[in-house]
Amino acid sequence: xxxxxxxxxxxxxxLLIALLAGLGFxxxxxxxxxxxxxxxxxxxxNAICPSRALADGNDYVETPKGVLFGHHFASIAGTGPxxxxxxxxxxxxxxxxxxVLFGSVFIGAVHDFGALVVSLRNNGQTVGDIAxxxxxxxxxxxxxxxLFLALTIVLAIFGLVIAxxxxxxxxxxxxxxxxxxxxxAIGTWLNQHGRSLKLPSILALAVMYLTVIYGDxxxxxxxxxxxxxxxxxxWVLLLLGYSYVASVLPVWTLLQPRDYINSLQLIxxxxxxxxxxxxxxxxxxxxxxGGTESVAFALAAPAINPNPVGAPAMFPFLFITIACGAxxxxxxxxxxxxxxxxxxxxxxxxxxxxxAMLTEGFLATLVILACGAGVGLxxxxxxxxxxxxxxxxxxxxxxxVWTSGLGPALGAFVGGSANFLKALGLPGxxxxxLMGVFVASFAGTTLDTACRLQRYIVxxxxxxxxPKTSGVDVLGWLRGKHGATIFAVxxxxxxxxxxxxxxxxxxxxxxxxxxxxWPIFGATNQLLGGLSFLVxxxxxxxxxxxxxFLVVPTILLLILPAWAMTLQAFVGEQxxxxxxxxxxxxxxxxxMILEAWxxxxxxxxxxxxxxxxxxxxxxxxxx
Numbered sequence: 001x002x003x004x005x006x007x008x009x010x011x012x013x014x015l016l017i018a019l020l021a022g023l024g025f026x027x028x029x030x031x032x033x034x035x036x037x038x039x040x041x042x043x044x045x046n047a048i049c050p051s052r053a054l055a056d057g058n059d060y061v062e063t064p065k066g067v068l069f070g071h072h073f074a075s076i077a078g079t080g081p082x083x084x085x086x087x088x089x090x091x092x093x094x095x096x097x098x099x100v101l102f103g104s105v106f107i108g109a110v111h112d113f114g115a116l117v118v119s120l121r122n123n124g125q126t127v128g129d130i131a132x133x134x135x136x137x138x139x140x141x142x143x144x145x146x147l148f149l150a151l152t153i154v155l156a157i158f159g160l161v162i163a164x165x166x167x168x169x170x171x172x173x174x175x176x177x178x179x180x181x182x183x184x185a186i187g188t189w190l191n192q193h194g195r196s197l198k199l200p201s202i203l204a205l206a207v208m209y210l211t212v213i214y215g216d217x218x219x220x221x222x223x224x225x226x227x228x229x230x231x232x233x234x235w236v237l238l239l240l241g242y243s244y245v246a247s248v249l250p251v252w253t254l255l256q257p258r259d260y261i262n263s264l265q266l267i268x269x270x271x272x273x274x275x276x277x278x279x280x281x282x283x284x285x286x287x288x289x290g291g292t293e294s295v296a297f298a299l300a301a302p303a304i305n306p307n308p309v310g311a312p313a314m315f316p317f318l319f320i321t322i323a324c325g326a327x328x329x330x331x332x333x334x335x336x337x338x339x340x341x342x343x344x345x346x347x348x349x350x351x352x353x354x355x356a357m358l359t360e361g362f363l364a365t366l367v368i369l370a371c372g373a374g375v376g377l378x379x380x381x382x383x384x385x386x387x388x389x390x391x392x393x394x395x396x397x398x399x400x401v402w403t404s405g406l407g408p409a410l411g412a413f414v415g416g417s418a419n420f421l422k423a424l425g426l427p428g429x430x431x432x433x434l435m436g437v438f439v440a441s442f443a444g445t446t447l448d449t450a451c452r453l454q455r456y457i458v459x460x461x462x463x464x465x466x467p468k469t470s471g472v473d474v475l476g477w478l479r480g481k482h483g484a485t486i487f488a489v490x491x492x493x494x495x496x497x498x499x500x501x502x503x504x505x506x507x508x509x510x511x512x513x514x515x516x517x518w519p520i521f522g523a524t525n526q527l528l529g530g531l532s533f534l535v536x537x538x539x540x541x542x543x544x545x546x547x548x549f550l551v552v553p554t555i556l557l558l559i560l561p562a563w564a565m566t567l568q569a570f571v572g573e574q575x576x577x578x579x580x581x582x583x584x585x586x587x588x589x590x591x592m593i594l595e596a597w598x599x600x601x602x603x604x605x606x607x608x609x610x611x612x613x614x615x616x617x618x619x620x621x622x623x
Contacts, residue, residue, distance in 0.1 A: 014299060014373040015281040018274065021101060021365040025358040028105040033354040036110065037347070040545060041117045047346040048621040050124035054341075058250045058481075060124065063342040065351060067190070067197065070263030071256045071342070073356040075334045076112065077266070078446030079161060079410075079439060080324025081364040086371045086409035088321040090399050091314045092304040093372040097365065099318060103326030104361030107553040111529055112331045113353035114536035114550075119336030120343060122618045126336045126453075127535045129460050133614040134538040137464075139601055142594050143531060144461050147333065149587075150528055151454040153521045154330070155243070155492030156514030158447040159236035162440055163511070164406055166235070169414070169436025170228035171216035171429070176440050178211050180242075183258035191252050204261045205268065212434050232511025236496045239444075240489045243451035247485045251342065255448055262441045267359075269438050273366050276420030285377030286422040288388040297423075300376030300395035311402035312567070316560045320522040321404075325364025327557065329528025330450075331357070337453040367413055371398070374416025377423070410439060454488035455481060501581065519576075520584055520591075523565040527595060530557030534602055544611045558599060562592055 037043045051062040063071075088096045115127050122130050128147050132140025166173050182204050189200050216224055246255045284294030306314060324330070339352055372395070379394040381387075389397050398412040414435040421431035462478035477483035498513035499505050533554040540547050569576050569588040576584040 012299070013281065014297070014369045015277055017097065018277055018365060018369060021097070022362060024101060025105070025362055028109075029350075029355055029358055032105065033109065033113070033350050033358075036113060036354065036549075037350040040540070040549075041113075041349070043117070043346040043349055044622070045345055045347055046622050047120075049120060049343050049346060050340060051342050051344060053621055054123060057252075059338075060341045061250070061252050061256075062344045063252075063256065064190075064197070065344065065348045067256065067260045068339060068342050068344070068348070069352055069356060070260035072259075072334060072339045072352050073359055074259035074262045074266065074442065074445040075338065075449035076324065076328070076331045076356060077360050077363060077442050078158075078324060078330075079443045080328060080330075080446075081360050082367050082413050082439060082442070083406060083409045084322040085325055085364045085367040086413045087404055088318055089301055089368055089371045090305065090308045090311055090402055091318055092306075093299060093301045093368055094303040095314060095318055096322060096368050099322055099326050100361055100364045100368065103319075103322070104357055104364070106549075107529075107556070108325075108327035108331070108361065109354045109357035110549065110553065111327055111329075111532060111536075112335050112357045113349065115332040115532055116335035116340055116343070116349050116353035117346075118536055118539045119340035120346065120349060121620045124336075124341040126456055126460065127332050127532050128457065130336070130539070131531075131535045132464075133616060134535055134542060135598075135602060135605060139598050141464055142598055143535075144457060144464065146524065146528060146531070146591070146594065147457050148454070148461065149517075150330065150521065150524050151333070151450050151457060151488075152491055152495060153514060153517045153524075154446065154450045155240065155454060155488065156236075156495040157518050157521075158443055158450070158514075159239040159496060160232050160512055160514055161406060162239060162443045162447070163230070163232045163235035165410065165436060165440045165443060167228050168407065168410065169432060169440070170224040171221075171433035172436030172440045173224045173227050174215040174220050175208065175211040175433070175437045176444065178215070179208065179258060179261060179441065179444075180254070182207060183254055183261055186261055187253050187257035190257065201261075201264055205264050208261065208265050208437075212437055213430055216429075216433060231507045232509075233497060233507060234511075236493065236511045239447060240451075240493055240496075243448045244485050244489050246448040247452040247455050247488075248481050251338070251452075255338075255452060256342070258448070259445050262445050266438060266441065269434065270363060270366065272424065272434075273370070273417055273420050276417075276422075276424045277366075277369065280374075280377065280420060280423040283423065285419055286425075288378045288390065289380055295377045295390050297373065297377065298391075299373050300392050301372035301399070308402045309400070316563045316567075319556075319560045320526050320564045322364070323522060323525050325360055325367070327526070327529050327553070329525045329530070329532060329557075332528065332532035333453045334449060337456050338449060366417070370416035370420065371412045372416075374419045375412055377416075377419035379415060414439065451485065451488060454492075455484045458484040458487050501583075516583065517587070519568065520565070520587055523561040523568065523588075524591060525561075526557055527561040527565075527591070530554060530561065531595075531598060533557060534598070538602070538605075538609070541606070542609050542611065542613050558595065562595060565592060 051060050054060045085096055128143040131143045186200055280297040284297055376391045376394050379389045379397050382397045383389045417435050418431035422428055458478055496513045497510050499509035500512050500515045503509045537547050537550045565588050569585050
């Protein structure tokens, strides 16, 4: 077996890492986050938010802080903070942990917070729309095109992601389905009665946990097993249909309450993982099959593994492999696309924008510990003769050879985190089911939120390309929510229906078409973060607000994704160019040209606009 050098000086105890990370996030929220909210963004309780000024009962809806936090956190998290860290730990737990800690505090949370505030002060518009004013109209169109491409990939791929999770963990299917009627009931309760959510929240959480425990017994087991065998295209059709409904209904009906109840379950699972981590630290892991002694708990992953077999270079690929959990451009769409339309009070922006990202950073921390230490508590049937592997050998079972696939990453996380739960005394089947629901629920909230966001982008593109003042309103049907949503769902479905490159069309391959563009998503997503930082930077610069804290994040997120995309597209025998994948080569080339164009536009404009507020600037209302 391949030997990986150990660095004893870095072999910290997993519990100590979790405690230090959690403490660091709390301190960052109450110091750096407070400074940003008070000194930079100058949040004011007297400001009238778009949710009130433009209230329409559909998209612009005043929402309690706790409910909105649930929606925002569930939407930004998705499977990103799980899959990314679970893959990146191949390079060692220390680089992954450092990027998560420093990235989330100084880059990711600042990015989400900034996008939310700028959108709040521009009537809840997306950062792409705002770019047209703070930079120029050409940049706005380029930005919107990149957003459309990124969201099309998300919509096309996440149906496959959820189908894959359900196939791996069928016991998660019924519990995830039951979340929908629970969400509708919660949304109706809140909208019609306006009463306290404490009792309904407790009841909803109790029902969801009961479905995890009893949702795979008797006839439900047969139902789960049957649905797990559905083809990917069947799941894609079903899930995109659900996303259409969630997108066009008033946000309080389904999207918002589903994210809220999911966040209750997800945050409570985080609590259980922390308790499991403590139990494993104090008492060891649950005995392996056939044994009676507890398994010693320690980091099984190396601190640094600079040259994993088959892996790309740590720099720059670590920084696009871990996106959610450190910094993700997709978050600017949630902040400026849905959350800014629901925020009730400006001061809540710190809790939603900065706080939710730090919570996601802590989730990524637990993922790293689950994959770096939890898997060491036992991988059943992985050794010679079906024996259970423990310690470093268990980690090597998952990470001996590089893979960027979804299945191995999810398998390492679910197995490692289930070992934490088993240390608490939970039965193995319940622990696996709970973590399967955890992953599938995150993916579902990303899918329905992405569909609503894509609807906004399509509407903005229609307004840009064919304004209403033109003689014939050719794109008028795309301005409405139904037309825009049908277009969003339809383009994603067309992409998903195409089989992956080199594979013939069949029911088994249909639904996997999102894999065609998925390799380029990581770099595109991080590039989107850099462009979002540009918008926030120019917004503050035009108002003579200090921007020094944005300089390094902006430069990093413009250089690192372009560097990674260049390597993927043009360098080496495994590059897209060498493989003859002209589609990805073409998209990468166009994307980098667009980025260079936008950066040149920004550099030329920057020295001329300090203190010059953009034309047609929105003037936020004050109470």
